[in-house]
Amino acid sequence: MKTIILDNKSFRKVTDLVYRTTGLRYDLNKKYYLERRIRERMEALEIEEVERYLRILQFDALERQKFINALTVKETYFFREYEQLKLFAEKVLPRMLQEGSIGLGKTIKVLSAGCATGEEAYTLGIILNEMLEGEDFDWRVVGIDIDTLALEKAKEGTYDTRSIRLIPKEYLSRYLLPDGEFYKVKPFLKQKITFAWANLLTGIPGNLAPFEVVFCRNVLIYFDDVSRERVLNNLYRALVPGGYIFFGHADFVGKCFTVFRPERIGGHLVYRK
Known part of the structure; x- marks a missing residue:
């Protein structure tokens, strides 16, 4: 042609x-x-x-x-922006448990907004499983995206060596199985992670929300100011009171940040509802 x-x-x-x-x-x-x-x-x-x-x-x-x-852009991989994930694991999660905002025996739900092919959602699942082991809390991760093909790949949970290159070795053997030139996410991890179609512009489906934590990283850069504000308001509604939201280093939300309150934890700036 x-x-x-x-x-x-x-x-x-x-x-x-x-x-x-x-x-x-x-x-x-x-x-x-x-x-x-x-x-x-x-x-x-x-x-x-x-x-x-x-x-x-x-x-x-x-x-x-x-x-x-x-x-849609599908550039992603496991444990992307590691320092932020470390902050979530070592500072934010313990603080959430100490604050008592989540009752004993309850489920911590985390949203991966703009999850693409699922690497971030599975990464969050690994972190939650590791950090909450032995605690009286359950967890779930929901990944949403507007790209139906990316969601199918996420549900399949099969990745090449480039996608998994930053997974710590002990986690790689614990959570993924080698399959020829690829790696498959183990069933016990997959069963606690849900992938669903959603349009961030029009809102998070009510049957999926609310969430204690939202990750919306390197997504807002693709929206203009008007759309970005709508997306942020939708994410705000999807969070529980006091819930945490993480943005990517490339994201710029400007005045829209005012919908969330900033809080400094471990030398990093995080945002809460």
Whole structure:
């Protein structure tokens, strides 16, 4: 198929549709990226005319989801931003237990928002299982994403050596099984982690919330100010009073930070409801 070149009108049509659906804003510097993704989908559908594909994109919800799948960034791996995870494990979790905000015998629920292919959710599961061993608490992790293909991979729980390269050796053997060139998450860990489709722009499904802790790391960078504020308000509603939320080092929420109260723990700034 020949190279796809969108005129300005078509480009705005596509970007406006994506923005209305997901809150993700694509500027002109992403024009080539969008053109490549449109060409891939047109080839899959064996369509030659751009205008015909844009009409399908507008009215066919299934194709719109497949296009969104093609757009989303899936850069992730186990134990990403380790220092923040260490803070959660060694400082925040013990503080939560000491504060008594979670009753004995209760379940600590943690949300991985924008979980992509699941590495962060499984990482959080490993941490919770290690830190709560012997404690009278249960735990659950929920991973949500707008990309249905990424969620399928997350549910499968099979990863290559690049994804698992930062897992400490003792955890690797305890929680994953080698399978040829890949590693599979062991069933006992998988059974406590749920993956579900959700659109952060429109809200967290009520049957999944509330959560004691939310991780939304390196996700907000893809939203503009208006969408970012909506996402943060949705995450705020999904947290229990006093709950913790972790953002990525690349995220910038600016004035929207005011919806959460900052708290310094172990030399790090964390945020709470």
